Amino acid sequence: MPVANSGAKMTATLITRVLGVSALAATGLMAVLGLVISPPDVVQGEAVRMLYIHVPSIWIAYGGFALTSISSILFLRRSRRRPDQGRHYDRLAGSAAEVGVVFTAITLITGMLWGKVTWGTYWQWDARLTTTVLLFVTYLGYLALRRLPAEPAVRSRRAAVMALISFINVPIVHYSVDWWRTLHQKASLSVGRRPEITGEMYWTLLYSALAVTILATWLIIHRYRVIRLEELRDEEGLEALIASRLNKDFGSH
Amino acid sequence: MSEVATVVAGWGITFVILATYSIWVVFRGKGIGRELGIGETEQSDLEKDVGTITDS
Numbered sequence: 001m002p003v004a005n006s007g008a009k010m011t012a013t014l015i016t017r018v019l020g021v022s023a024l025a026a027t028g029l030m031a032v033l034g035l036v037i038s039p040p041d042v043v044q045g046e047a048v049r050m051l052y053i054h055v056p057s058i059w060i061a062y063g064g065f066a067l068t069s070i071s072s073i074l075f076l077r078r079s080r081r082r083p084d085q086g087r088h089y090d091r092l093a094g095s096a097a098e099v100g101v102v103f104t105a106i107t108l109i110t111g112m113l114w115g116k117v118t119w120g121t122y123w124q125w126d127a128r129l130t131t132t133v134l135l136f137v138t139y140l141g142y143l144a145l146r147r148l149p150a151e152p153a154v155r156s157r158r159a160a161v162m163a164l165i166s167f168i169n170v171p172i173v174h175y176s177v178d179w180w181r182t183l184h185q186k187a188s189l190s191v192g193r194r195p196e197i198t199g200e201m202y203w204t205l206l207y208s209a210l211a212v213t214i215l216a217t218w219l220i221i222h223r224y225r226v227i228r229l230e231e232l233r234d235e236e237g238l239e240a241l242i243a244s245r246l247n248k249d250f251g252s253h
Numbered sequence: 254m255s256e257v258a259t260v261v262a263g264w265g266i267t268f269v270i271l272a273t274y275s276i277w278v279v280f281r282g283k284g285i286g287r288e289l290g291i292g293e294t295e296q297s298d299l300e301k302d303v304g305t306i307t308d309s
Contacts, residue, residue, distance in 0.1 A: 027271075035264065046256040050263045057267075102274050106267050113263045117256050215271065222278045229285040236289065 019218045026211035038204040047117040048201065054110040056209040057103045058132075060216045062170055064100025065139065067220075068093045069167040072160035079157060087231075090156040093163055094146055095223035097139055099216050104136045119183060127176040128184035135173050138166045152231075 012020075034052035041048035071093035078086030111129070112122045123129065146159045177186050186196070197205065 027268075031264065031268075035260070046260050049260045053263060053267050102270065106270055109266055109270075110263045113259050113266075117259045219275065219278060222275075222282060226278055226282045226285065229282060229289065229291075232289055233285050 016218065016221055019214065019221070023211075023215040023218045026214050030208050030211040033204045033207055038200050041201070044118060047114055050110050050114040050117075052204055052208040053212075054107055054114060055205060056212040057107040057110065058173075059209055060212050061100045061103040061107060061135075062174065063213075064096045064103065064216065064220070065135075065163075065167055065170055067096035068100065068142075068163045071096065072163040075156060075160050079153065087152075087156070090160070091224050091227045091231075092220075093160065094143075094227055095220045097142055097163065098223055099219045101136065101139045101143060102219075103212075103216065104132070104139065108132060108136060124183050126182040126184060127180040128173065128182050131169060131173040131176050135166075135169045138169060142166055 030052070034049050038049065038052070040046050071089040075086040075089035075093065078089065111132075115124070116122045142159060142162050145162050146155065148155060148158075150158070174187075176182060177184050
């Protein structure tokens with residue numbers, strides 16, 4: 001049976017186990033670096049430690065949503081030739097979007113806590129915060145669209161279009177601090193610009209980004225497999241339903 | 254809330270969210286795998302290997 005033969009690949013392999021253990025160890029070391037070894041900031045004090053989660057989380061969210069968009073484009077291209085093709089890209093899009101949403105939620109929560117200490121308030125309707133919450137809600141909508149009852153090919157196509165529309169907000173979120181006057185500070189690290197932080201803080205932030213990337217990769221791989229298993233279960237359920245219906249029809253004649 | 258308490262809350266909430274989501278993903282996969290008989294296949298292979306070792 002194909003399901004049984006490919007079983008080991010669908011639950012866990014040696015590579016994903018190694019990746020999972022690496023993610024656990026990397027996040028443990030990230031906590032030690034961020035909470036113990038890295039010094040407090042001269043201006044922000046202890047609150048700077050929140051940035052070691054907050055900043056990498058939004059990077060991962062951007063990466064996840066970018067992966068969703070690329071996979072959606074590939075899905076739309078493949079499914080145009082044959083409706084049953086490109087399912088792989090659709091699954092990848094769904095799993096990356098879900099992980100992106102989780103990390104956007106973490107960005108919002110840690111940002112609010114950091115804001116309370118630094119700005120004296122949890123929330124301000126400034127450009128960065130407003131566009132980020134819009135990003136979160138839009139991708140929640142994308143995930144909800146994936147769960148709406150419809151023919152799988154139609155549902156996947158709708159979701160792919162929604163993913164491409166939703167991604168328009170990602171550069172807006174990122175450049176909002178440059179385009180508008182906001183309470184939110186400018187990017188701590190940016191390509192082509194001198195970093196705002198140096199020394200242990202700089203390396204801790206880079207390391208945190210690496211640790212969170214390993215974790216997110218592991219989560220996306222596992223979530224992809226779960227989506228595949230859900231599809232198989234639905235297909236098996238449908239086949240069983242058809243078989244029982246046929247038995248009933250033939251049995252009655 | 255003091256700076257230290259805020260930092261602890263932020264890191265704590267993050268770890269709870271990530272741990273909960275990771276556990277949910279792993280156990281959902283295992284659950285559906287078991288429904289489809291995938292977990293059983295792996296288990297029986299493992300038992301076969303263990304049996305071979307103990308037999309020898």
